[in-house]
Amino acid sequence: MTTAQSDAGEAAARVVTDALVASLTRGVEGGKRTACHCPFTGERLAELPEATPEDVAAAFDRARAAQPAWAARPVRERARVALRFHDLLLRRQSEVLDLVQLETGKSRLSAHEEVQSVAMAARHYGRTAPGRLRARRHLGAIPLLTQVREIRHPHGVVGHIAPWNYPLELTAGDVLPALLAGNAVVMKPDTETALTALWARRLLIEAGLPEDVLTVVLGEGPVVGPLLVEYADFVTFTGSTRTGREVAQRAAARLIGSSLELGGKNALLVLRDADLERAAEGAVRACFSSSGQLCVSVERLLVDASVADDFLARFVARVEALRLGSALDYGVDMGSLSSAAQLATVTQHVEDAVALGATVLTGGRHRPDLGPYFHEPTVLADVAPPMRVCAEETFGPVVAVRRFATEEEAVAWANDTRFGLNASVWSRDARRARRIAARLRCGTVNINEGYAAAYGSVRAPMGGMGDSGLGRRHGAEGLLKYTEPQTVARQRLLPLGPSHGLDDRRYTALISRSLRAMKSLGVR
Missing domain, CATH: 3.40.605.10 (Aldehyde Dehydrogenase; Chain A, domain 1)
Known part of the structure; x- marks a missing residue:
């Protein structure tokens, strides 16, 4: 680096x-x-x-x-x-x-x-x-008579x-x-x-x-x-x-x-038919933009075992080429963490994972030579529960790698979280990627991009499921x-009740015939 x-x-x-x-x-x-x-x-x-x-x-x-x-x-x-x-x-x-x-x-x-x-x-x-x-007009209870x-x-x-x-x-x-x-x-x-x-x-x-x-x-x-x-x-x-x-x-x-x-504990899935060069490039952006301090950034990499070695070689090489610094100009790829508290969380998660058997493929170090809260972008392999990086949101430049054998396993691992904010799927097969995306329990899914495609599409809603929140922004x-919606209904000519000599029995019979007729006519 x-x-x-x-x-x-x-x-x-x-x-x-x-x-x-x-x-x-x-x-x-x-x-x-x-x-x-x-x-x-x-x-x-x-x-x-x-x-x-x-x-x-x-x-x-x-x-x-x-x-x-x-x-x-x-x-x-x-x-x-x-x-x-x-x-x-x-x-x-x-x-x-x-x-x-x-x-x-x-x-x-x-x-x-x-x-x-x-x-x-x-x-x-x-x-x-x-x-x-x-203001919008809607069809009323009795067409023409209710506005x-x-x-x-x-x-x-x-x-x-x-x-x-x-x-x-x-x-x-x-x-x-x-x-x-x-x-x-x-x-x-x-x-x-x-x-x-x-x-x-x-x-x-x-x-x-x-x-x-x-x-x-x-x-x-x-x-x-x-x-x-x-x-x-x-x-x-x-x-x-x-x-x-x-x-x-x-x-x-x-x-x-x-x-x-x-919060989020977002997963990026690399399928066996993915363009590995594009996937590695996109994964770096997805994991380390804003030093990983982004709710929709990726903290879990799930990679098909058949392409994992090839993908990781490309991904780690790109991570190691990242430029760290504090210049108020373009040309720096990753800056600092925001505070001592964020640095402490990142350090604790990395140390916990290593103590429980994880392997540091690159990074893993605090960099006080650059500034008080700098930390290297870090890739961890051999990650499995109960390591904290598996379930807790790190909110920093740390990503944990797991290899999956089947599509079912990948989907199950991606959904194995209390959060449900964002996910990413990489594949050359658009139909397959969309099918997997629909099975992921989260508010946004990006295909062949990390988070920016969904977040930047402001005409569509963005938000989370589960412990990732309530409501949506955008769209x-x-x-x-x-x-607050308010409905204002005006009744014309005839009241919504017995009138013009109709008793209750004849009124309800008339209403029943009207309801059947409206269904037959396709009234919504």
Whole structure:
């Protein structure tokens, strides 16, 4: 593995100036102070406002006061804000790429994935929201006599809790459909990546969003998070399954809806007829983008035993050629882990696997010479339960390899997890790959790609099964979950009850004949 050295401290001082922090935190509630840090160096990056419980309440008050006027605007006008944001984001992407790298430690190319994802979401919802939110006519109980309209109303104020690993995509990308649906949003990004979230908010305001329609509160998750659930009309959360359960329980106690994207232990299946060169290349992206700190990234490689040696030789060679470093520029393949906690988890999982008999094919080492939280991309073979890497989410640059003998065994192993977020199948036979994909219990399956094909197809829903969460982002579901449907039915001419001299017996006989007739005529 090669390395690309840079002076991350100088880069941080150049990018994160006092003027920038003052601009981004203008209007952010916070009676106390907190700080974010740079994973490349471990040093403090900026000092930020930290919300007290009173600050959180004030943020919701502001959002609730601003929401009715925002919802009263025509949907097309709200959508134009998203489309202007799209253009501004692409025009000024270098600004946010620097912030994403400095706050997460990821490579420039991995940071650009976030720009791509948010731009696609802004374009998609900017173009489709007016059609999906318009009032719709439905056939009523009695055709011609019953007229029915379905109207979509915003929930009100959405509480959005975002994690640290994708600070642009999981803030701006998720709040865009909530805003276009007519909601206001109070957002709690992770403090360690708050500058990126605040930059996105400032850009949305520049694109025409009223300032109080999107407010930000910062603070410790166990303190601020429950308050968002307490005050919100709908809650979205991306993070760990353990915390997701707590969010769901609190939301259920208040009878409000929630949408949760949680953990994953995603499998990539290499079938015997796969193009092994393409599969090895794609598996490297699937396993090590963003240093493996991605809910949909691959942590388990299931390889047909008949091609395993050939595939692994290609795959390991590509992993060993990865360039590690902290440069705020393209040319580095993998950056740092985000924190000491993430490094500890990765180290523990590797050490546990080796102690129980796993073989390190490449990597396996902490690299403090590059920065405090760097860890080499690691490939483990001879992996089997009860090793922690078999069942627990590592959320780092570690992938475990198992060889399967039959398709049935591959499917069984892929499904042998409490999670169900993403999977990948590699084969030259599209029909066979689709058949296997349909048997995998997860929200998205990619054929001949790791995760980006499904995630980037924003017209289709994305989310998890099992312990990977509830609800979906993207597609129609990703917008309509932020609304409450209302049915308005108008009855004309005749009532839905005995009338015009009909007694109960003759009325029910007439209704029965009408029901049979409607079925015969194909009425839905």
